[in-house]
Amino acid sequence: GEDVEQSLFLSVREGDSSVINCTYTDSSSTYLYWYKQEPGAGLQLLTYIFSNMDMKQDQRLTVLLNKKDKHLSLRIADTQTGDSAIYFCAERRGGNKLVFGAGTILRVKS
Amino acid sequence: DTEVTQTPKHLVMGMTNKKSLKCEQHMGHRAMYWYKQKAKKPPELMFVYSYEKLSINESVPSRFSPECPNSSLLNLHLHALQPEDSALYLCASSQVYGRGEETQYFGPGTRLLVL
Numbered sequence: 001g002e003d004v005e006q007s008l009f010l011s012v013r014e015g016d017s018s019v020i021n022c023t024y025t026d027s028s029s030t031y032l033y034w035y036k037q038e039p040g041a042g043l044q045l046l047t048y049i050f051s052n053m054d055m056k057q058d059q060r061l062t063v064l065l066n067k068k069d070k071h072l073s074l075r076i077a078d079t080q081t082g083d084s085a086i087y088f089c090a091e092r093r094g095g096n097k098l099v100f101g102a103g104t105i106l107r108v109k110s
Numbered sequence: 111d112t113e114v115t116q117t118p119k120h121l122v123m124g125m126t127n128k129k130s131l132k133c134e135q136h137m138g139h140r141a142m143y144w145y146k147q148k149a150k151k152p153p154e155l156m157f158v159y160s161y162e163k164l165s166i167n168e169s170v171p172s173r174f175s176p177e178c179p180n181s182s183l184l185n186l187h188l189h190a191l192q193p194e195d196s197a198l199y200l201c202a203s204s205q206v207y208g209r210g211e212e213t214q215y216f217g218p219g220t221r222l223l224v225l
Contacts, residue, residue: 033213035216040221041218041219042114042116042200042216042217042218042219043153043200043202043216044216045213045214045215045216048213088152088153096141096158096204096207096208096212096214097155097158097166098153098155098214100152100153101152102151102152103150103152
């Protein structure tokens with residue numbers, strides 16, 4: 001249906017790379033976003049990618065977009081304990097409506 | 111500055127109370143949003159204001175009443191809420207609504223508990 005799907009949980013060791021995956025539904029979505037939410041806090045915008053791009057890099061973050069498969073991923077290099085949080089992907093549909101995935105809990109073990 | 115502020119941080123209210131949530135941004139954004147987030151769930155859109163006018167109401171019950179007194183402020187008036195309305199209420203803003211790339215910036219949220 002209409003859901004944006006994400007795997008629910010990812011556990012990595014400190015210093016490793018983390019890859020969080022997302023599958024979205026609307027092929028006409030123009031922008032796709034990654035937000036981070038720490039416990040009890042609001043959503044922090046991490047990065048976004050326009051649908052005519054296939055990759056975007058921003059310091060430790062790399063976003064890959066496969067528009068054909070409607071697949072989005074977020075790679076965090078050199079993952080730190082401070083990266084432990086819930087990560088939401090979101091697609092922008094008609095107007096500026098954001099539809100979020102269920103979120104991926106990232107746990108970083110030291 | 112990409113800050114959206116929300117007050118209060120926490121709110122406990124009874125089902126007969128009337129309370130208000132407040133949101134403020136000074137980024138010159140002309141679109142503001144209310145989202146509701148239940149525990150372990152993603153945010154769900156409630157309302158969108160564009161140029162101080164209500165553009166979207168996602169079939170929200172009338173016990174939630176939004177208000178946008180000016181371009182920097184957004185309120186959410188609460189009356190006769192139910193315990194199932196307990197959630198984190200998030201405010202967001204973007205430059206405009208409905209055109210181009212309009213990144214939404216979120217506030218820290220108000221955690222509401224209805225007894």
